[in-house]
Amino acid sequence: MTVQNLAKTWDNGDTQFVALDPVSHRFQSGHFTCLLGPSGCGKSTLIKLIGGLETPSAGTIQIIDPVTGSPQRVGTASVMMWQSLNLFVWRNVIDNVAFSPEVEGVGREERYASANAILTMVGLQKFAKHFPRQLSGGMRQRVALARALMTGRPIFLMDEPFAALDAQTKIVMQEELLKIFDATKKTILFVTHAIEEAIVLADEIVVMTARPGRIKEVIKVDLPRPRSLELVKTPEFGKLFDQAFHLIREEVARSMEEQAESV
Numbered sequence: 001m002t003v004q005n006l007a008k009t010w011d012n013g014d015t016q017f018v019a020l021d022p023v024s025h026r027f028q029s030g031h032f033t034c035l036l037g038p039s040g041c042g043k044s045t046l047i048k049l050i051g052g053l054e055t056p057s058a059g060t061i062q063i064i065d066p067v068t069g070s071p072q073r074v075g076t077a078s079v080m081m082w083q084s085l086n087l088f089v090w091r092n093v094i095d096n097v098a099f100s101p102e103v104e105g106v107g108r109e110e111r112y113a114s115a116n117a118i119l120t121m122v123g124l125q126k127f128a129k130h131f132p133r134q135l136s137g138g139m140r141q142r143v144a145l146a147r148a149l150m151t152g153r154p155i156f157l158m159d160e161p162f163a164a165l166d167a168q169t170k171i172v173m174q175e176e177l178l179k180i181f182d183a184t185k186k187t188i189l190f191v192t193h194a195i196e197e198a199i200v201l202a203d204e205i206v207v208m209t210a211r212p213g214r215i216k217e218v219i220k221v222d223l224p225r226p227r228s229l230e231l232v233k234t235p236e237f238g239k240l241f242d243q244a245f246h247l248i249r250e251e252v253a254r255s256m257e258e259q260a261e262s263v
Helices: 043-050 093-097 099-103 108-121 137-150 167-184 195-201 229-233 235-262
Strands: 002-011 016-026 032-036 058-064 078-081 155-159 187-192 204-208 215-220
Touching: 002 043, 016 043, 016 058, 016 215, 032 043, 032 195, 043 058, 043 155, 043 187, 078 137, 093 099, 093 108, 093 137, 099 108, 099 137, 108 137, 137 167, 167 195, 167 229, 187 195, 195 229, 195 235, 204 235, 215 235, 229 235
Parallel strands: 032 187, 032 204, 078 155, 155 187
Antiparallel strands: 002 016, 002 058, 204 215
């Protein structure tokens, strides 16, 4: 998946708001990329463009099926996961997970068999008949992950999906996502503000500047998989943290200065 000179400007009539300056990057298939940057730097805008939820002001997005080598229309190969899970509160867990194949006309027995297999993968098979209100925050997040997996799409676009979770649940969900990534080798673009989260999860960290968003630097995370949170105790983790922190610190400071000036 490649973006070339991708840009987004919002036109508010009298004024224009540049959310994303020209960005060019190749996201490797089967790799985990974290987008790291200050608030308002265009991270979410970038994945919305890649997901076909927004139209670029300039530039191109090329998505190639790694198996067939054929180009894919933007949005057809990806699934979005948000901080707000958008689960259907009136549907139980298995019916939430099986929603996509149901819409596509897949029969009840077939879609339930697939949904049960994925619920087993994420450890929720015993909760198939529960409703979202009966689940903890972390369990609801796993339902959302299972629903995304049910689409069968190779690209996951994740916009701070764990931001609203408490610290302990967030650690559990990071480990759960790592297991799913190791098992499925999806192509994942993951928006985060947390340096530790980016290092634990990613194969590469794309550090973005304060608005208008540009790619400041790409950090390769050459840490072995499978990974766990034990990584944070290693010297290699410390070096990557220092590198990312020094890159992001001045961008956060610049973003805060711009916000203060606007006020």
